[in-house]
Amino acid sequence: MKKHIYIYSPSSAVRDKAAFKRGVKRLQALGHEVEVDEAALAKYQRFAGDDATRLAAIDRAAASGADVALIARGGYGLTRILPAINYRAVAKAIDKGTRFVGLSDFTAFQMALLAKTGAVTWAGPAVGEDFGTPDTPDDIMEACFDDLITGQGEGSGWTLPKTSAFDKSFQVKDAVLWGGNLAVLASLVGTPYLPAIKGGILFVEDVAEHPYRVERFMTQLLHAGVLASQKAIIFGQFSNYKLVPGYDSGFNMAAVVARLQSQVKARILTGLPFGHVATKVLLPVGLKTTLAVEGRDAFVLWGHLHAGGDGLHGHHHHP
Amino acid sequence: MKKHIYIYSPSSAVRDKAAFKRGVKRLQALGHEVEVDEAALAKYQRFAGDDATRLAAIDRAAASGADVALIARGGYGLTRILPAINYRAVAKAIDKGTRFVGLSDFTAFQMALLAKTGAVTWAGPAVGEDFGTPDTPDDIMEACFDDLITGQGEGSGWTLPKTSAFDKSFQVKDAVLWGGNLAVLASLVGTPYLPAIKGGILFVEDVAEHPYRVERFMTQLLHAGVLASQKAIIFGQFSNYKLVPGYDSGFNMAAVVARLQSQVKARILTGLPFGHVATKVLLPVGLKTTLAVEGRDAFVLWGHLHAGGDGLHGHHHHP
Numbered sequence: 001m002k003k004h005i006y007i008y009s010p011s012s013a014v015r016d017k018a019a020f021k022r023g024v025k026r027l028q029a030l031g032h033e034v035e036v037d038e039a040a041l042a043k044y045q046r047f048a049g050d051d052a053t054r055l056a057a058i059d060r061a062a063a064s065g066a067d068v069a070l071i072a073r074g075g076y077g078l079t080r081i082l083p084a085i086n087y088r089a090v091a092k093a094i095d096k097g098t099r100f101v102g103l104s105d106f107t108a109f110q111m112a113l114l115a116k117t118g119a120v121t122w123a124g125p126a127v128g129e130d131f132g133t134p135d136t137p138d139d140i141m142e143a144c145f146d147d148l149i150t151g152q153g154e155g156s157g158w159t160l161p162k163t164s165a166f167d168k169s170f171q172v173k174d175a176v177l178w179g180g181n182l183a184v185l186a187s188l189v190g191t192p193y194l195p196a197i198k199g200g201i202l203f204v205e206d207v208a209e210h211p212y213r214v215e216r217f218m219t220q221l222l223h224a225g226v227l228a229s230q231k232a233i234i235f236g237q238f239s240n241y242k243l244v245p246g247y248d249s250g251f252n253m254a255a256v257v258a259r260l261q262s263q264v265k266a267r268i269l270t271g272l273p274f275g276h277v278a279t280k281v282l283l284p285v286g287l288k289t290t291l292a293v294e295g296r297d298a299f300v301l302w303g304h305l306h307a308g309g310d311g312l313h314g315h316h317h318h319p
Numbered sequence: 320m321k322k323h324i325y326i327y328s329p330s331s332a333v334r335d336k337a338a339f340k341r342g343v344k345r346l347q348a349l350g351h352e353v354e355v356d357e358a359a360l361a362k363y364q365r366f367a368g369d370d371a372t373r374l375a376a377i378d379r380a381a382a383s384g385a386d387v388a389l390i391a392r393g394g395y396g397l398t399r400i401l402p403a404i405n406y407r408a409v410a411k412a413i414d415k416g417t418r419f420v421g422l423s424d425f426t427a428f429q430m431a432l433l434a435k436t437g438a439v440t441w442a443g444p445a446v447g448e449d450f451g452t453p454d455t456p457d458d459i460m461e462a463c464f465d466d467l468i469t470g471q472g473e474g475s476g477w478t479l480p481k482t483s484a485f486d487k488s489f490q491v492k493d494a495v496l497w498g499g500n501l502a503v504l505a506s507l508v509g510t511p512y513l514p515a516i517k518g519g520i521l522f523v524e525d526v527a528e529h530p531y532r533v534e535r536f537m538t539q540l541l542h543a544g545v546l547a548s549q550k551a552i553i554f555g556q557f558s559n560y561k562l563v564p565g566y567d568s569g570f571n572m573a574a575v576v577a578r579l580q581s582q583v584k585a586r587i588l589t590g591l592p593f594g595h596v597a598t599k600v601l602l603p604v605g606l607k608t609t610l611a612v613e614g615r616d617a618f619v620l621w622g623h624l625h626a627g628g629d630g631l632h633g634h635h636h637h638p
Contacts, residue, residue: 046531080534223509
């Protein structure tokens with residue numbers, strides 16, 4: 001189904017222009033009408049244009065009438081323009097059917113928009129890294145993206161690691177799903193740009209952050225009272241960090257998760273296929289969802305699907 | 320003057336034991352009675368013993384009756400034990416004359432103690448990195464440490480970089496000096512462990528943090544309203560980070576400082592000799608101080624000294 005996809009750059013400057021072009025072509029090859037924002041390849045310092053340029057790009061994405069507004073890439077740049085974003089215009093565009101999709105630095109935009117307007121965005125791919133890979137883009141990512149733009153997405157499932165399987169099945173119903181990049185999330189604590197979600201399902205991911213930094217970020221959320229008011233916490237992919245052999249001595253991500261579980265009532269799940277990795281699902285940020293776990297199968301469900309006594313439905317991805 | 324120095328490890332495990340031993344010997348050679356905590360070289364995962372061990376070490380430091388309680392090193396470990404620290408015992412020890420000295424991860428302890436009790440601690444050296452260097456320890460650091468333990472320290476001065484000189488002299492009087500490691504400070508925003516200092520002088524330093532991360536941390540403090548209530552902000556040393564040639568394109572520490580100055584009324588000073596560098600002054604955290612600037616000369620003054628019309632007094636260090 002041909003859709004209108006608007007590509008813009010709210011964060012860092014596109015470094016790998018070849019990947020960006022491949023990403024645009026891939027989306028065209030999938031049958032879509034791709035509109036590239038005039039400043040998508042702008043550069044000022046390390047940003048995709050100065051602050052005014054990036055704010056205008058967000059405005060244009062909101063005014064585009066596109067089915068999907070997709071970020072060129074993440075990086076850094078949204079945090080510092082949060083006070084100046086026209087959240088009402090974005091929320092209105094979302095009301096009219098534009099889905100804002102992105103990740104990483106984009107988390108700042110998603111959280112602030114959710115805090116200011118309650119509007120739902122999507123944690124998902126970026127053009128360059130995900131659609132512009134030298135090889136064929138990840139099929140699960142593309143299947144999820146197709147689900148989104150055709151309106152057929154009703155959930156995502158994954159297999160929990162053996163070590164984090166639960167003894168009993170459980171469900172968390174009608175809980176707001178929210179989260180994203182952990183460092184960005186933590187950087188919003190104490191500011192007006194972190195939404196006050198109660199009884200939610202918080203998901204987190206990050207790249208190139210040692211477990212001690214992951215723990216420090218999570219500890220901030222813990223001490224700020226954010227975690228106590230969540231029903232579940234889902235760890236996505238934490239990639240590209242290095243432990244120090246002979247020094248970390250067992251202080252790894254599993255240890256961070258285990259200690260955190262001793263500090264919070266919320267159930268902690270791991271292994272969600274989302275983050276700075278090729279295989280990523282799309283997740284609605286700010287939407288009420290149901291989390292369902294049966295043995296090692298975990299599902300986040302939304303839309304028309306329900307997890308009933310007769311089994312779970314939804315797209316199940318085994319990364 | 321012979322003083323009783325108690326050395327303990329509240330954060331990461333000592334990795335460089337040779338440096339630690341050299342540091343102890345150096346302090347002894349300076350004439351001090353050095354008492355090493357029983358768990359100073361403990362190790363659990365990457366920590367200097369498990370949480371209970373480090374909490375007990377803090378208790379012992381508080382009960383030691385020493386003139387100075389000095390950390391073996393920084394690293395990571397205090398954030399996660401903040402809820403369990405016996406702040407009253409530490410404040411009582413400080414009342415009785417023990418000066419708690421340290422930096423880096425120790426910032427978490429200093430901020431929490433200040434928030435809970437108002438007790439004054441000292442931003443200063445650690446045993447291994449500062450007193451245990453293979454070469455002779457930095458003479459300014461040692462002179463400042465000597466000032467502290469003899470009670471003669473009444474201020475620290477430094478030379479502002481040419482680019483950040485002020486047109487007019489000015490003073491900020493009776494303002495609480497506070498701060499420390501920026502990443503640790505930012506990790507406390509929104510929690511009960513960040514003191515609510517109004518009209519203060521905030522100093523920050525960090526190591527191995529790219530300017531974009533420094534800006535993100537400062538932006539958190541900005542958006543949380545912390546910076547708006549400060550009278551001055553002092554950048555210490557930001558060391559050991561790497562810009563990306565051809566990409567950062569002028570987005571450096573100076574650009575971060577310049578943009579921040581456009582966002583806040585507080586005057587921003589740079590070049591304070593404090594941080595993860597050899598040449599560091601000692602600074603009272605939580606004490607009312609006077610900041611005085613004349614041309615390129617900056618002073619933070621406390622104790623009996625005043626900055627009068629007839630000139631400024633205090634130890635002036637040209638790093």
